[in-house]
Amino acid sequence: MRAERRYNATQLLDRLLQGYDRRLHPGFGGEPTKVDVNLNIRSMGPISEMDMTYQMDCYFRQSWEDRRLAFGSSTTTLPVNVNILHRIWKPDTHFFNGQKSRIHIVTSPNKLLRISNNGRILYSMRWAAIMIRLVVLK
Known part of the structure; x- marks a missing residue:
């Protein structure tokens, strides 16, 4: 039963792609694609006063609809x-104050991809970054 279900999922994915x-x-030719973004920060620090940066470790999730x-x-x-x-459209998300980042790959890349039957995509990854602090000088 399990092998049959896996085969059906493979067939379904091949057909969709x-x-x-x-x-x-x-939404090409129509409305822009709305991407929902969620950032769950696991830890933050150290904060460097000298070079105006901070580090963070987080789960970065993006979700959008692709009919x-x-x-x-x-x-x-x-x-x-x-x-x-690499076979589907993904948002080209940028962090304006990002200096350096990496995706966790301990044992395997820490990424998750799910497709709902209505075409909703969930793309999640564990991500670490060094960010530049934006400071307003008066």
């Missing part, structure tokens, strides 16, 4: 291997 163009955002990946099924969520990330 057939003819899919990752260069085009989901091209919607599937009519009783299965509500399709957990997907993150290796297909």
Whole structure:
């Protein structure tokens, strides 16, 4: 049963990605794609007064709707291997005050990708960064 379900998920994913163009955002030709962002900070520090930076370790989650990946099924969520990330559109998110960052890769990259049957994508990663403190001088 489990092998059959895995095969069906693979078939479904292959069908969804057939003819899919990752260069085009989901609402291409219409409304901009709304991306929901969540940053769950696990730890923060040290803070450097000298070079005006701080470090943080966090979970960075992004979610958006891509109707091209919607599937009519009783299965509500399709957990997907993150290796297909290079085959789908992803937001090009920037942190204005980011100086250096890395994705945790202990044993394997700390990433998660899920596709809901309505085309909602959840992309999550554990991320560490050095950020520049923005200071207002008076």
